[in-house]
């Protein structure tokens with residue numbers, strides 16, 4: 554990665570400093586607050602780095618442009634899909650799994666250890682799961698259709714069998730992320746919200762309100778990495794991936810402890826898509842259900858955990874549309890497709906939809922991580938695939954250590 558490409562020239566700085574406690578401006582000319590580590594972005598990637606740094610005894614500040622972190626990290630399934638990773642992402646995911654369990658215990662964040670169930674409704678899907686479980690039989694188990702129904706608490710329509718991926722975890726993202734931030738604040742991390750960062754250079758971060766100085770700067774702004782470092786984002790081929798998500802009542806109040814993958818998931822996650830058997834599945838879906846590919850559909854769901862303000866509802870998703878600029882238009886066909894497929898899977902005529910939203914994450918054809926050093930002491934970190942909840946807590950260790 555280049556060391557100098559993409560540094561945004563800083564504007565002339567005429568700033569008022571903001572005291573952390575009151576938020577009131579103090580005259581410029583006062584000595585800027587100095588930190589060991591300044592982190593830009595309070596999503597899961599920023600928080601993961603803050604946690605690592607504060608545990609190493611460092612003085613840490615997190616700068617977040619919004620009133621609270623409202624990006625990808627609170628819009629996802631809360632699915633820590635360790636099992637579905639391969640290569641370096643699997644190493645990060647395994648490490649992150651331990652970190653999530655420790656964080657859950659330390660911060661009082663509920664973490665479900667029920668794993669994931671992958672449902673196979675085609676022979677080609679079963680073949681992928683058989684090959685996958687054959688390679689990783691310690692942590693994954695093939696299920697018959699009857700075992701599948703038993704584990705899920707309902708019988709998916711036309712299921713032939715499946716697999717239980719035991720390593721996977723689940724959190725309630727909208728509450729877990731603020732709880733994580735609150736835990737860090739208790740540990741001494743300083744948070745400055747509504748602090749839009751305009752520019753970063755070695756030892757110095759300028760926000761629209763103030764300037765901070767820090768020995769080390771971590772820029773964890775997700776898909777907006779191109780706003781601060783366009784050259785680096787271009788070099789890594791970063792685009793925005795826009796997703797649709799739907800929250801619906803669980804039919805007949807069913808409780809589904811594990812996360813649920815279907816055949817489309819087996820083409821999206823590396824641990825499955827790299828199997829030899831995946832090619833036949835891809836061909837079959839392209840031939841018989843091209844609309845799934847057109848909308849980048851990955852049919853999967855998780856159930857909101859009991860402490861969630863939406864307890865018991867199913868989080869259904871998702872679709873994937875790519876572009877440098879996020880299109881403002883959501884095609885109704887995407888949602889209809891998702892809902893039709895879920896009704897079919899669950900064997901229900903209606904699903905009562907309670908909320909819908911879109912999410913955006915960074916995506917790149919060059920791999921799932923952008924880690925670049927645009928200037929000495931400055932690191933830009935972005936997860937450029939939809940696996941930040943799963944791997945960020947492992948990635949942070951490798952970036953900071």
Ligand SMILES: Cc1cc2nc3c(=O)[nH]c(=O)nc-3n(C[C@H](O)[C@H](O)[C@H](O)COP(=O)(O)OP(=O)(O)OC[C@H]3O[C@@H](n4cnc5c(N)ncnc54)[C@H](O)[C@@H]3O)c2cc1C
Nearest residue numbers: 594596597598618624625626629750775912940941942943
């Ligand atoms: C719908 C959806 C479903 C997903 N499902 C899963 C899943 O189940 N499992 C999984 O592992 N991953 C999932 N992902 C991916 C995962 O959510 C992301 O990889 C991860 O949240 C990225 O974290 P982040 O901290 O980089 O980004 P974000 O959470 O977007 O945080 C970036 C933060 O930076 C702030 N920021 C940006 N620019 C500035 C600036 N100039 N100054 C100050 N602050 C700034 C933003 O306001 C934001 O709060 C999903 C993503 C989406 C969208």
